[in-house]
Amino acid sequence: MGILLVVALLSYVTYSYSSQETPARGGVFIEGVAGNPQYINPILCQYNEVDRDLCALIFNGLLKLDERGEWQTDLAEDWKVGPNSDVYTFTLRSDIRWHDGLRITADDVIFTVQLLQDPDLPVLPDLVNLWRSVIAAKIDDRTVVFRLSQPYAAFPDYVTIRWFGVLPKHYWERYEPAEMPKAQLNTQPIGSGRFKLVAIDSQHARLEPVVQQFDEAPYLDALEFRFFPDYPSILAAAEAGEVHGVSRVLPEYQRQAEAIPDLQLFTSPTPGYTIVLFNFDAADAPFLADQTVRQALAYGLDREKLLNEIIPGVGQLADSPMLPGTWAYNPDIPRYPYDPEKAMTLLKDAGWVDANRDGVREKEGEELAFTILSDDAPHSIAVVQALAQDWARIGVKVTPQPVSFTGMITDFLVPRSFDAALVSLELYGDPDLYPLWHSSQISPKGQNFGGWQNREADILMEQARLTSDRTLRKQFYDEFQRIFAADLPGLLLYYPLYTYGASTAVHNMEVGRLNEPADRFNTFARWYINTRKITRTERRTLDLDKPPGSE
Incomplete structure (x- = not known):
């Protein structure tokens, strides 16, 4: 004890x-x-945001994008690019299955490609045109090869879920392509x-x-x-x-x-940018084709005030058509900090002066005045009003013109009937700028709405498309960004933010x-x-x- x-x-x-x-x-x-x-249905979901959300959660592509916008494997476990960037080989994972338990095979992939090529389905025109130029072949149950009609380094984007979700052949083969939009499977999907x-x-x-x-x-x-x-x-x-x-x-x-x-709010940059697009062929504002005028407009805009005070939480300051944090972004390019004195000096040296002291500069009897379009969203209207106020301080008269989003595209951008326009451009995945800025896209079916032509920039975009060598592509895109920043075919404002709310x-x-x-x-x-x-x-x-x- x-x-x-x-x-x-x-x-x-x-x-x-x-x-x-x-x-x-x-x-x-x-x-x-x-x-x-x-x-x-990943083939038909491109026109509806709710559809796209659901398809991205229920289906898979062969590849997917990580947070840096780089390609990673999804249904594929491996993929290879031919030496000329015109042949792509994908090997499917051995463990992948549909939600009903059956294995996913190369037959499902080939079936999906054939649907994308079919003229009876309401697929996005650009997507149809791309896939109709592709020959898809099954090597074995787990291997498919895509042969392109020409080299295209950005092709892997088009096998991600954003553009290409594999469909189960054993469910959909009972329908003729023309019948697919009415099929009950569109709201009762079997995915992977x-x-x-x-x-x-x-x-x-x-x-x-x-x-x-x-x-x-x-x-x-x-x-x-x-x-x-x-x-x-x-x-x-x-x-x-x-x-x-x-x-x-x-x-x-x-x-x-x-x-x-x-409610807690989360914000994230989205892959794209909002820009003031200048029309180089504007009949009522031919001076917008003058690089000096465009540079003066850049110096005359207080973008930091715009983003911090006028539209807080809408975007992050943009200086390049490439996204920061991605491999193609070049931080060493000319920038245009707010400098109204420099803006006014540039305009004066170019012959634009306010001789009659009415607040608007003139040159050879022509006023430095133009109209800027925007969609009718409240924040877009606030942006163009702020631009007009800033530019009025340097002697430029700008008239904001809000229109519907659809109207801006069909009535103004496509027919090239505008002076300047506030637009948001998407840059999903690969930083291929050819569709937006190459001079071949000035045609009515292209998306180079402003009509920018720069032969050196064209060559760089062409070369960047032809090779999958990232080191070379980086060199091409670095130089392209320097040219873009100096020539200013458009005035970059911000990278849009996506804001999400949760309890x-x-x-x-x-x-x-x-x-x-x-x-x-x-x-x-x-x-x-x-x-x-x-x-x-x-x-x-x-x-x-x-x-x-x-x-």
């Missing part, structure tokens, strides 16, 4: 108890989206992706994660899309606690979203760089709503018989 008492005294033991919350499995993440799905559709009606769609497709098992049981007529309705539902997520917070609703107490009841959410909106779910596996308490017992022993300072 005495020995036990001594031991108890020499070894003083304390126990402390604490509890903490940890993630628990279960729960459904409910997101509000604007609109309803029509074609949950990280989520499978388990229920859908006019109000919602429920998707459940395919656990085998995730590196770690998700905490949440399901993802539910709830359909609303517009974005204000989604925000109202978020404020009422009816949804956890707001698929997109448009700039005009940013402050309303910020005022919702339990604070959802934990561990992150939204990284987005290649497309559906990438907001890339970290879904780590999100959780439910928690559980665990008790931790800590035991501390104080050895009283140890001399001071000993271990």
Whole structure:
């Protein structure tokens, strides 16, 4: 008894108890989206944002883009490019299966290509034209080869889910191509992706994660899309606690979203840029073809004030048609900081002076005045109004003209009937600028709406398309960006930000760089709503018989 008492005294033991919350499995993440799905079919989904989101979650391409916009394998486990960049070989993974359990084979890939080439399907015209120039061949059950009519280094973009989702042949081969848009399978898809559709009606769609497709098992049981007529309705539902997520917070609703107490906002740059496009053939503003005038307009614009005060949260300052953080971006190019004095000097030296002191410069009887188009979104109108005010300070008269988005394209850009226009251009995946800036695209069917012609820039874009050697392509694009910055065929304003809202009841959410909106779910596996308490017992022993300072 005495020995036990001594031991108890020499070894003083304390126990402390604490509890903490940890993630628990279960729960459904409910997101509000604007609109309803029509074609949950990767061949037909290009015209509807809800369709594109669902297709990106339910289907796969052969490749996918990572956060840096670089190609990674998806359904393919390996891929090779021929020495001339006109032959691409893809080997499928051996473990990939449709949601019904059947294996995905080269037959499914070839079947999908044939559909994209079919004239009876309402596929995007540019997509049809590309695939009709491709010969696809099956080598074996896991290997397909694409032979292009000419070298094209950006071709891998067109086998990612954005443009190419593989369809299950054993379900779709029963339909003639002309019948596909009306098929029930468009709203009851069998896919291969990280989520499978388990229920859908006019109000919602429920998707459940395919656990085998995730590196770690998700905490949440399901993802539910709830359909609303517009974005204000989604925000109202978020404020009422009816949804956890707001698929997109448009700039005009940013402050309303910020005022919702339990809504956290995430922003991410999107692959593209907003630019003032100058028409080099503008009948009413021929001076816009003058490089000096365009440079003066660049120096006369306070873009930092625009982004920080006029349209906060809408974008990040842009200085190149290539995206920062990507391999093609060149940081060493000319820039145009706000310098109204320099702007006015350039204009004066070019012969533009305000002789009659009415606030507008003239040259040989012609006023330095033009009209700038924008779409009718509130933030776009705010941008062109701010541009007009800045340029008025250097003696340039600018008249903003808001029009509908569709009208701007069909009535002004396509017929090249404009002076200047505020437009947003997408730069998905590979930084191929040929469709937007090559002089061959000035034709009515091309997208070089401003009519920029620069032979040196043309050659660089052509060379960058012909080789898959990234070191060479980087050299071509670095030089192209220097030419672009000096010649200024357009005035870059900002890289748009995508803003996403989610309830604070959802934990561990992150939204990284987005290649497309559906990438907001890339970290879904780590999100959780439910928690559980665990008790931790800590035991501390104080050895009283140890001399001071000993271990």
